Amino acid sequence: MLDNLEKITDFRYGENRQQSASLYKNESSIDWEVLNGSELTYKNYLDMTMLVEILGEFFDVFATAMTKSGLICGVALGKTLVDSYAKSVDSNPIGAIGSCVGFSKIIDERTAKKIVQSQFELVLGIGFDKEALEILKKNETLKIVKINTPLEEVKISVSQELKITPFGVLEQDADRADFKKDSFKVQTKKKPEQEQLEDAIFAFKVAKYAKSNAVVIAKDFKTIAIGQGETSFTEACQGAMDYACDSTKDAVVATDSAINNIDIIHAAARGRVALIIQSGGTQNDKKIAEQCDKYEIAMLTTGIEHFKG
Numbered sequence: 001m002l003d004n005l006e007k008i009t010d011f012r013y014g015e016n017r018q019q020s021a022s023l024y025k026n027e028s029s030i031d032w033e034v035l036n037g038s039e040l041t042y043k044n045y046l047d048m049t050m051l052v053e054i055l056g057e058f059f060d061v062f063a064t065a066m067t068k069s070g071l072i073c074g075v076a077l078g079k080t081l082v083d084s085y086a087k088s089v090d091s092n093p094i095g096a097i098g099s100c101v102g103f104s105k106i107i108d109e110r111t112a113k114k115i116v117q118s119q120f121e122l123v124l125g126i127g128f129d130k131e132a133l134e135i136l137k138k139n140e141t142l143k144i145v146k147i148n149t150p151l152e153e154v155k156i157s158v159s160q161e162l163k164i165t166p167f168g169v170l171e172q173d174a175d176r177a178d179f180k181k182d183s184f185k186v187q188t189k190k191k192p193e194q195e196q197l198e199d200a201i202f203a204f205k206v207a208k209y210a211k212s213n214a215v216v217i218a219k220d221f222k223t224i225a226i227g228q229g230e231t232s233f234t235e236a237c238q239g240a241m242d243y244a245c246d247s248t249k250d251a252v253v254a255t256d257s258a259i260n261n262i263d264i265i266h267a268a269a270r271g272r273v274a275l276i277i278q279s280g281g282t283q284n285d286k287k288i289a290e291q292c293d294k295y296e297i298a299m300l301t302t303g304i305e306h307f308k309g
Contacts, residue, residue, distance in 0.1 A: 011042045028157045030149035036136065037122070037143030044100065044122055044143065046070050050209055051102035051124050052147060056155030057205045058104050064088040068099035071228060075206050077221035082111040087222040089118065100124065104151060107132045116142075126151060175208065175306060183303025185280075187289040192275045192298040196252055200277040200300055203254035208306040212256050215240045215264075217273075219251040237264045241271050250274045256306040258282045262291045269295035279305045 005024035014021030021042045030052070034040060040048075047067040054065040054075060064084040066073035073095035078084030081103060089096045101115070102124035112132035115123060122143040123136060136144055147154070156176065163170040179201070186192065192200065203218035206226070210216060215227035215236040225244035227236030233255060241248060248271030255278045259265070265288060268276055276292060280301025292299040 009039075012039075014042045015046075028159065030147065030154055030157055032145055032147050032149070035128070035133065035144040035146055037141060040122075040143060040145070043069070047100040047122070048102075048124055048145060051100060052151065052154045054206065054209050055102050055104045056151045057208070059151035059155075061104065063104035064101065066092065066096055066099045066101045068095060070211075072206065072210050072223075072226055073099050074226075075223050077202065081105050081108060082114055085111055085114055087220075091223045092226075096120075107136075109135065112136050175308075177304045177306075179302060179304070183301075185301050185303075186298065187280065187285065187301050188292045188297070188299045190293065190296050190298040192300065196250075196275045196298065197300075199252045200254060200275055203252050204277050204302060204306075207254045207256045208308070210256065210308070212307045212309060214256040214306075214308070216254045217241070217244050217248055217251050217271075218254065219247070224248065224251055232261075233259060234261055234263045234267075237267050241267050244271070248273055252277060254278070256308065258285075258305070259288055260284050262288065265291040265295065265297070268297060273297060275300065277302065279303065281305075 002024055005026055008023045008025050011021040013019055050067045051065050055063055058077060062078045062081045062084045065075045066088055074088045074091035076084050076087035076091060078087055097119050098121055100122040101120050106127035107125045108129050109131040112135040116135060116139060122145060124145045126147050136142060158174045161172050161174055199218050202221050203216045206223060207214045207216040210226055210228040213230050213233045213236045217224045217240050224247045225240040227240035230236035251273055252275040253268050253273050257279050258281055259278045260282055275298040277300040281303060289299055
């Protein structure tokens with residue numbers, strides 16, 4: 001399968017030390033360069049992939065995303081880049097330690113000064129001011145990566161996904177689905193306010209890249225908590241609620257696929273959540289909407305699933 005691909009590098013090891021690993025270039029590979037730090041690892045590329053995919057959703061605004069071990073740590077939008085950075089770190093200050101952080105806009109001096117106050121393994125951006133780069137390079141071990149391909153093109157650079165299994169090679173189209181007016185519907189008597197609607201769209205876009213079952217709690221364009229990688233929505237939701245504590249009041253909850261269990265609605269009600277956004281499309285949609293109405297929670301369905309293994 002790799003005969004027609006150009007090998008870029010051999011890694012010291014893959015996800016674990018006993019695994020050999022390499023990086024190959026294909027016709028849709030994006031353009032990037034390393035500006036500082038040691039050689040990138042296999043795991044770095046996994047985190048960088050998630051970073052550019054998330055940032056590609058928010059390429060036209062000030063966005064910051066943090067990832068670690070293939071999981072989203074925090075995502076936020078702000079009025080300025082440093083504002084989005086501060087909100088992102090505040091959303092998960094412990095998870096931020098040792099993570100990879102990425103930015104949707106050119107990193108300026110003010111943001112760079114904040115970055116070096118924390119412990120990141122890698123900083124990714126579409127560009128760096130001269131002063132910002134000088135500040136970041138003072139940390140010789142900090143890996144700095146510049147993405148030369150426009151983020152809006154990164155989002156569509158991968159057209160198919162392949163997975164090698166003992167049964168054969170699984171192939172599917174990449175998940176590029178976006179909101180459509182005819183499938184985006186309010187299912188409850190309570191209608192969302194404009195700010196809640198915008199938070200819901202933000203949270204649903206983040207949930208697209210979290211591991212299923214994914215539950216994203218957000219408010220004011222900042223992830224408050226992310227439940228992911230659980231075997232049930234109920235566990236993912238409860239874990240996110242427990243982490244968020246009192247911050248869930250008037251927040252939004254986004255899931256990556258349809259909600260079938262009313263326990264999630266009960267958990268959202270206890271957290272005084274204002275709005276839930278989910279894919280919908282099941283026979284329980286009416287029952288779920290009725291439960292939301294009972295607790296005066298607005299609910300949106302998108303008609304789009306973002307299940308991610």
